Amino acid sequence: MGHGLRVSPPPARTHYRLRMAAAELIRIVSRSSPMALAQVERVRTELAARHPGITTEVVPVTTSGDRWMGDLSELGGKGAFTKEVDAVLLAGDADLAVHCMKDIPADRPLPAGTVFAAHLARDDIRDALIHPGGLTLDELPEGTRIGTSSVRRTAQLAITHPHLRCVPMRGNANRRMEKMEQGEADALILAVSGMQRINEADRISDILPLDTMCPPIGAGVLGLQCREDDTATIEAVTPLNDPDTWRETTAERMLLHVLQGHCNSPIAGYAKAERDGRLSLRARVFSPDGKTVLDAHEWAGPLDPATLGTSVAVALLRQGARDVIDSIPH
Known part of the structure; x- marks a missing residue:
């Protein structure tokens, strides 16, 4: 390839027993948004089910991508959502990072010294329309303002629904819904899995078929990143890996x-x-x-x-x- 992307072999499908030297505490670093923290809770629950003796604690980080409401390219792209999290992990201030795989850049290698030890079973990969009046995408009238800063969504709407108008909107899902309620947009397109994670799935008015809205690479996948020399943590989280999700994510x-x-x-x-x-x-x-x-x-x-x-x-x-x-x- 020549670009330095490392593809790890699929984690072995074995049941690990923690070594005597394994840590009793796993510190989990994550973005501090409500959705990111909900994702961490899923990881904590799955870890507790596998290893009742392990205690977990959360190390929340507000990233530059969360703070910046402009074009992500001005911050260096998707890495704006991960570099501060990576820094905490590499500094040894946390043992495990939880990432949405769609936010992990693929045009550069993972930070040296880190590895993805597991990919959790994949959630719904589709996008959803959020419309206060309950309309579907096909029912939206001409000129309806769709709040999104996603070039992927904007391009596909231009193909299938050119009569709609996309208006720039960034921020986590909760913040975008607040902006819509304040009149900055008439509707939103957000990930089904994200709405489910923050318990707002009842606000979905239409789930878009994949032929209408093809998802981003890594949609619906949570990756668990560790320092590659931290064998205790790697052994603890590897059993959470879903083999099919690993194969899908690797190909994507x-x-x-x-x-x-x-x-x-x-x-x-x-x-x-x-x-x-x-x-x-x-x-x-x-x-x-x-x-x-x-x-x-x-x-x-x-x-x-x-x-x-x-x-x-x-x-x-x-x-x-x-x-x-x-x-x-x-």
Whole structure:
């Protein structure tokens, strides 16, 4: 590859027994938003079920990405949501970091000395419409203002619903809903999994099919990051790994890595592990206005997940994905 992306082998499907030297306390660092803290609670619950003797505590961090309400590219892209968390982990002030995999940049390697020890079972990968009047996406009248700063969502709405108008809006899901209530937008598009995590799923007025709104790479996946020399913590969290989610995430992130997508790249895609072991990957690259759409879909067959991700990325590059991605300022 030449870009330094390390693909770890899938964690072994064995039952670990903590060594005598294993820590009794695991400090979990995370973003401080309500959704991020809800994600940490899921991890704490799953750890407690596996290891009743382990105590966990939360180390909340407000990242530059959380504070900044402008264009993420001005902060260096998606890394704005992770670099402060990484710093706390690497400094030894926490033992475990919980990340939404969709926020982890794939155009650069993980911070040296860290590794993802587990990926939790995947949540819903679809997007949802939040409309106070309960309308579906197809029922929205012309000129309806959709609050979103996602180039992925904006490009796809331009294709399927060009009569709608996207207005820039950032912030966590709770803050975006407050802004909508204050009149800054008429509706929102947010992740189904995020709404479920903050117990606001009853506000969803329409769940969008994947053909209408293809999800971001890593949608619905929580990754557990550790220092690679912290064997005690790695052994504690590895049993939480879901093998199918690991395969799907590996394929998706290799796709994004080969494409060298940045935070302003309208790249979407998802892998799907079937019960019979087959793995598929669909990916799309858009121009921001939705006028250019590149599409690729392959089944792994005997290919490993990383090779599948590479193969689909190459198919998109053959269609001109490099020119589309490089033409977008970032």
